[in-house]
Amino acid sequence: MLKQExxxxxxxxxLDYIEKVNEPIKAYSILHNVQKKxxxxxxxxxxxxxxxxxxxxxxxxxxRNAFVACKNSNCxxxxxxxxxxxxxxxxxxxxxxxxxxxxxxxxxxxxxxxxNKYNLEFFGLCKKCSIK
Amino acid sequence: MLKQExxxxxxxxxLDYIEKVNEPIKAYSILHNVQKKxxxxxxxxxxxxxxxxxxxxxxxxxxRNAFVACKNSNCxxxxxxxxxxxxxxxxxxxxxxxxxxxxxxxxxxxxxxxxNKYNLEFFGLCKKCSIK
DNA sequence: TACACAATGTTATATTATAACAATTAACAC
DNA sequence: GTGTTAATTGTTATAATATAACATTGTGTA
Numbered sequence: 323m324l325k326q327e328x329x330x331x332x333x334x335x336x337l338d339y340i341e342k343v344n345e346p347i348k349a350y351s352i353l354h355n356v357q358k359k360x361x362x363x364x365x366x367x368x369x370x371x372x373x374x375x376x377x378x379x380x381x382x383x384x385x386r387n388a389f390v391a392c393k394n395s396n397c398x399x400x401x402x403x404x405x406x407x408x409x410x411x412x413x414x415x416x417x418x419x420x421x422x423x424x425x426x427x428x429x430x431x432x433x434x435x436x437x438n439k440y441n442l443e444f445f446g447l448c449k450k451c452s453i454k
Numbered sequence: 455m456l457k458q459e460x461x462x463x464x465x466x467x468x469l470d471y472i473e474k475v476n477e478p479i480k481a482y483s484i485l486h487n488v489q490k491k492x493x494x495x496x497x498x499x500x501x502x503x504x505x506x507x508x509x510x511x512x513x514x515x516x517x518r519n520a521f522v523a524c525k526n527s528n529c530x531x532x533x534x535x536x537x538x539x540x541x542x543x544x545x546x547x548x549x550x551x552x553x554x555x556x557x558x559x560x561x562x563x564x565x566x567x568x569x570n571k572y573n574l575e576f577f578g579l580c581k582k583c584s585i586k
Numbered sequence: 587t588a589c590a591c592a593a594t595g596t597t598a599t600a601t602t603a604t605a606a607c608a609a610t611t612a613a614c615a616c
Numbered sequence: 617g618t619g620t621t622a623a624t625t626g627t628t629a630t631a632a633t634a635t636a637a638c639a640t641t642g643t644g645t646a
Binding site: 384385406408415417419422425426429431432433434435436437438439440441442443444445446447448449452 | 516517538540547549551554557558561563564565566567568569570571572573574575576577578579580581584
Binding site: 462463464465494495497498501505519 | 592593594595596597602
């Protein structure tokens, strides 16, 4: 079978919601908010999330167990992700910096292990929160 | 009170075990293995883990919900962590690369947000697993 | 001693995620 | 269209990870 071109029903419902809220959101929060669309069980959400992460439409913020839509329209497969996270207001932004991504993509560890994926999370205080 | 110099009883028990196994280990696995030492409840483990992470004795591998002892003896506070993770055998190594850490410590995002901490996880296949 | 704070012990519960299995749907070869 | 295969769905139950709340005990120091 050819690679899937279109999203399935549940995948589309979950993606639509994540894109609408436009900030990291947790799986069970997604579940509560898409029940009116007919999604009833956690697994239906988690299965859609797995696929959406796999094809790069969304990313998982590992330190927060939350999911966010990918902003880089060209990021078809989520192999290289970087985020800034404000520890005050929990605002998360995807970092899109070609020098950084180039540097990390080419990084070689001392054992010569070849990497095909990375995830980087920066923590700090955003401008608003650093004034408070 | 002055800053704590020594670990408390539970903190020491948990740290001893994590250092002994010498690979990432999950909280409930720690619990099972230290019950003979008198630790009975998840919270006792999680409280010790929180403190040990805070003072940099251990790190959390976010993508695996696992904890590992810090190998950098000078890493008093865990503000800057990088790991390589083999997706085949799940072997995890802490990366200690001064160029990488310098680069990331000084990274400034476009919004000018100042970071005080980061965590980087690389994924790939280790030598053994890439042969298979 | 008395104070403040860190750490402990304990029960219960919240949150995040997957197992197992049956049924249905979609893409493709023929 | 028919048969085949894989993807997706639906459903119930349960596993795995983590925290809330509150009472108690220990430790350093004024």
